[in-house]
Amino acid sequence: MCETPQPEDLLTWYDRHARIMPWRVSPEDRKSGHRPDPYRVWLSEIMLQQTTVAAVRSYFLKFTELWPTVSDLARAEDDDVMAAWAGLGYYARARNLLKCARVVTERYNGIFPSDRAALQSLPGIGPYTSAAIASIAFDQPETVVDGNVERVMARVFAVEEPLPPAKARLTTLAESLTPKKRPGDYAQAVMDLGATICTPKRPACGICPWMTGCKARDLGIAADLPRKLAKAAKPTRKGVVYVARRSDGAWLLERRPDKGLLGGMLGWPGSDWSDAPTASAPISADWTTLDAEVRHTFTHFHLILTIQTAWVAVEENPSNGQYIPHRDFRPTDLPTVFRKVFDVASHVFLND
Template sequence: MRDLSVHPETLSQELLAWYDVHARQMPWRVGPGDRATGVRPDPYRIWLSEVMLQQTTVAAVKDYFERFTRRWPRVTDLAAAADADVMGEWAGLGYYARARNLLKCARVVAADHAGVFPDTYDGLIALPGIGPYTAAAISAIAFDRQETVLDGNVERVMARLHDEHTPLPGIKPVLKDHAAQLTPENRPGDYAQAVMDLGATICTPKSPACGICPWRAPCQARVEGTAAELPKKTPKKPKPTRLGYIYLARSSEGDWLLERRPDKGLLGGMLGWPGSDWNESPQEAPPFAANWRDLGAEVRHTFTHFHLILQVRVTELPLNFQLSAGQEIVKRHDFRPSDLPTVMRKAFDLVQAEMR
């Protein structure tokens, strides 16, 4: 790594000039033109977008964001929402602990802050579900605070700009220091979005477009020819595979038996099909005694820390079925497969395909 020959403020202003022309349009973003006229972002929309974007792409989030904000346009609306409604709208975005924390945070803002988000890093990080990155992003983007925003895009840009070869995650503090030196007093909110846009659209993981990059000249990795291999990462351990069984029971009228998972743990608070534990040697655990038929197909799904393979069992729901704790009968006209977590929807799709 070599010191940059260009003053950090010059680099920041060059990037802002690029952003003024090339800023991505997003439903939660106030663009640089509007911002220059005094339009300010809605902290609720910035917070919601940042929570949704964790571990997820912009393309995947847009439709969810627009549905959420149509249904719950203010944080107080979201705070008053039923848990099941929010979890249903969240289904498919994954990492369901984020949805639970979303509700907790909205309710704290509504109850303890009169529906107004704190405008400082310290105030924001004290809220449920808001960590260092999210607190910095909201305080910079929504409130124009001079906070250092460091997501995966910014890490990649900084590693290449300074030709840093120490692998992640160990190099994170160094990359944050580099990012902090470039964060300007003037327009820090626009700058935060600009450097993230740079990583997302030009300084991409593969085949970076160095020829049109506003930081082409000072980029040390471009000079050394190492951009494509940065940032380096410590190799991940192989993901284990867990097995399990999943049980789909439907009445003759088309009603379905579902089960609400415990609040804590994977898919916490979500409705799904009854099933066994997920481990290396699962035991069959049907929700009631019946002639369960092996569908002859399996659900495959990958979570953050493991791969999952589920054997699918199906049967008809008995007349006068007695519900056990946590179980629900969802009427045919109320059942929405889109409310199910992705792994549960995969099982439904297999059953539907067989019934056609």
């Protein structure tokens, strides 16, 4: 009547349905003693923060190809790592990734600590990621609580309290279910359940390994949970960007400061982004306003960019920014909003 969901039932399901991912060791391989490489677990978990598996896959393969070990990554140039991360978003993750790799290499001799508290003291590793590494890489009985786990717990226990206030309660409930046996597989199993069956919309309760004992299903409110407080509406900001190309083919770009929006990334010089941006060109030239605008939405605001283009003479020196030779310029190194600008503006500079 009031059965509690059994972790064993979820593990049985996971043994048959675990999804294949480049950073994962299959349950069968694990039976023969294989543990996942902590470096790969860490790298994947950082990339997966607020990011889908589909988006992460190619980035993970690129990073492990370029930097097979944490020590390789620690030795990398900052700009190369930021360029490799371009397009994945939340660029503070990339900066902290490098910091963390260097701490692990220098202070821990290239060996990730297995202790959750030690992990959480490292840059970019918070409550979720420390539990994920400790459980998945080192099979310690730590409890991961991400968006999937919150949703699964809210439904299994029919928690009506909305997020984010319900976070602490959901964490306690999740901890109450974490088994001492195979905690790493269990952690991935709960998240897989949330990603494939206990989905935000139209959960597939009919094929759920935890259908028995799920209170929300009994009450017929699974799809309505977790409840969430309304979010603030996004304002719309405006801005101007300047796309300049020197007569020798070089592009005028600037490295953004480490802190703040798109921190550490390469971008086009331009105005501030606000309700009434104040623009001044980075170099004197015959600027032309492009017909098309670029629209882009960040986490907390919409942006509409006006684009100015110009060819400039070799003799002119810019007030800010740096010239990147054409052969060194890859649009894919830019964050998405600036890549959109390039896509719209590039036709002006075609005959090269």
